[in-house]
Amino acid sequence: MSRLSWGLRIVVAVILLQTLFFKFTGAEESIYIFTTVGAEPWGRYGSGVIELIAAVLLLIPGTVAIGALLAVGVGVGAVFSHLTVLGIDVKSDGGLLFGLACVVLAGSAVVLAIHRRELPLVGPSL
Numbered sequence: 001m002s003r004l005s006w007g008l009r010i011v012v013a014v015i016l017l018q019t020l021f022f023k024f025t026g027a028e029e030s031i032y033i034f035t036t037v038g039a040e041p042w043g044r045y046g047s048g049v050i051e052l053i054a055a056v057l058l059l060i061p062g063t064v065a066i067g068a069l070l071a072v073g074v075g076v077g078a079v080f081s082h083l084t085v086l087g088i089d090v091k092s093d094g095g096l097l098f099g100l101a102c103v104v105l106a107g108s109a110v111v112l113a114i115h116r117r118e119l120p121l122v123g124p125s126l
Helices: 002-024 028-036 042-059 061-086 096-114
Strands: none
Touching: 002 028, 002 042, 002 061, 002 096, 028 042, 028 061, 042 061, 042 096, 061 096
16 A cells, blocks of 8 residues: 555645645746636645645655645545536647546555545544
């Protein structure tokens, strides 16, 4: 399980980190996406910060579960946006961004399942 966890954590973190350049530099495609969903520019910056935090937490052994939980949230948001507003093919990318969002969602969900016992308890314990 450890190899699977590390492999998925690295894949998800790399995807999240490589998108930061485009979000933070205001790449045309990022501006288009966040304008289309009605969240430009703050949604672009906010999601970039969350993705950076998630990627870092995924790579630190003691914070993997929290990073995976954040990454699942990012993945759900991205996939939902593609399926409801953006479409699968964004600006003729052949579905690449949608595919990457699916990889982030699926990969982080598996990591979260592996590390679920590491999540801090919320509220009174039973």
